[in-house]
Amino acid sequence: MKKFISVVLLIISAFALSGCSKKYDLYVYNWGEYMDPEVIKQFEKETGLTVSYENFETNEDMLPKVANGAGSYDLVCPSDYMIQHMIEEDLLAELDFNNIPNISNIGSQYMESSKAFDPDNKYSVPYCWGTVGILYNKKMVTEPVDSWSILWDKKYKDNVLMQNSVRDAFGITLKYLGYSLNSTDKEELEEAKEKLIEQKEDGIVQAYVVDQVRDKMIGESAALGVIYSGEAIFTQRENPDLEYVVPKEGSNLWIDSWVVPKNAAHKENAEKFINFLCRADIALMNFEYITYSTPNEAAKALIEDENIKNSTVAFPDNATLARCETFQYLGEDADELYNELWKEVKS
């Protein structure tokens, strides 16, 4: 009997160990719904390389997995402030731009903005960018919307959807109050907290959500919502009554870029893939699928739909962009302060 059981256990453990057998030539780790699956198929067809594609939901989810090498990814797509954090933590490998000739398709202004988090443009290649703004329903909001103050207007009681993320919620409040959205000043943050509490206590906030802003706005459950510009284009396609604005006080300009972790096993394949993504036709195909603004000038030139090509939502004018700020990594202490204040807002 004893022998039998040990044999069974041996077999079970053999199965357990053999679970991780299939090997890929490239491991990509990206946001959910952030790439046209056809792009990967075409890359595999053209190069003969096999791609493993996994998703993450927030920068904060992604970081520990890449940092501990638990996933051993070759190509990751974090946001600006997180890239800065990863460079500081020495987690990223310098890119060999000889392998990425298509980088010339990327508009120089985006490389310039990237310097906020990657000062020498050594580690990252911009993939998507956009702003944070207010999405509103023209049927329910008849007055002109141009300021964050409308999110504090008691007229819209139980009709406002806020972003359920610390940096976004505090970012827009700080901008509304006229401060930098990278503020670490305790007094400014306390003031922002009071504002957010006031907004919640007055019953203006219907819910704090992330992805559901999109569905709830399309379904007309709320009049106003804070949303990323890329999502705005999608919602307008579904519900033409929706309008997107970047308030006059300014907002967040974000960039998500491709980076290669230091412990990547297939760095060259990763660079090949970046180069592929920067190709005009591929970038266009991707843009049409995910609707997030592309930094790829060559792809933008290929867009056929004039409405999209000239859309101020997808490609805001320079005056709007000048009012926007990019998030920076603020350090552990500031992170803790933000989280503490956010908790006070929520409870």
Add this chain to the structure above:
Amino acid sequence: MNNKRKKYLAFPYVLWMAAFIIIPLFMIIYYGLTNRNRQFTFENLTIIAEPSNLKALWLSLKLSTLSTILCLILAYPLASILTKIKMKNKSILVFIFILPMWMNFLLRTLAWQTLLDKNGVINTVLTFFHLPLINIINTPGAIILGMVYNFLPFMILPIYNTLSKIDSSVVDAARDLGANEFQTFLRITFPLSLPGVISGITMVFVPALTTFVISDILGGSKILLIGNVIEQEFKYANNWHTGSGLSLVLMVFILISMALVSKYDKESEGNIW
């Protein structure tokens, strides 16, 4: 097989318990009692005294107690009706009650969100008939509804099991000796079904107290329960020490409530622990 050999059959379970229950528990205790510099501290436990945490804990206790009581009120009569029904294949009835549990818990909760939403299914129907609208989404009421809906089967099943095991001759004897229906219930049936009630309460109260998904989905993230606070510490603040410390405090509350319940039911102590 003799007893000695039977012992080996428990081996996989012991291994499982050690790997996924005992070791994680010790890790929580370790994290809960240390800070980021790996020094011993009680700070993670005393942090519960902060007003925002206390508020979340109090609200959790209130909502989970309320939904446990509601579950009990709904489940007991239902279970006793189920026991009394004279049907050839009673297990089909029980099966119907468990059927919703075949669907994913998250999906069912998300479905309630769609149902209760301002322009949701229920309100659309109500508007059609010109009836007053229901506006409980993103309020504690919706959370209680979600808790009761999700955890009700866990209350029905144990009560049904104990009720159906009660020897009917005991009840007959009570009636024979002159007890009326109410007296029989109060002095015979109910005390005999207590073990089921106790395990039902445990199985509803504990998950309700610690939930963070239901409050997130049906509360619009506006209502912070202690489970949400702990989730935030782990997921967003990346502070495993505070999260573990708060989990330990919560565990104490669960133990206290279990002790309170079992005090009223000394004989069935073996059943809960």
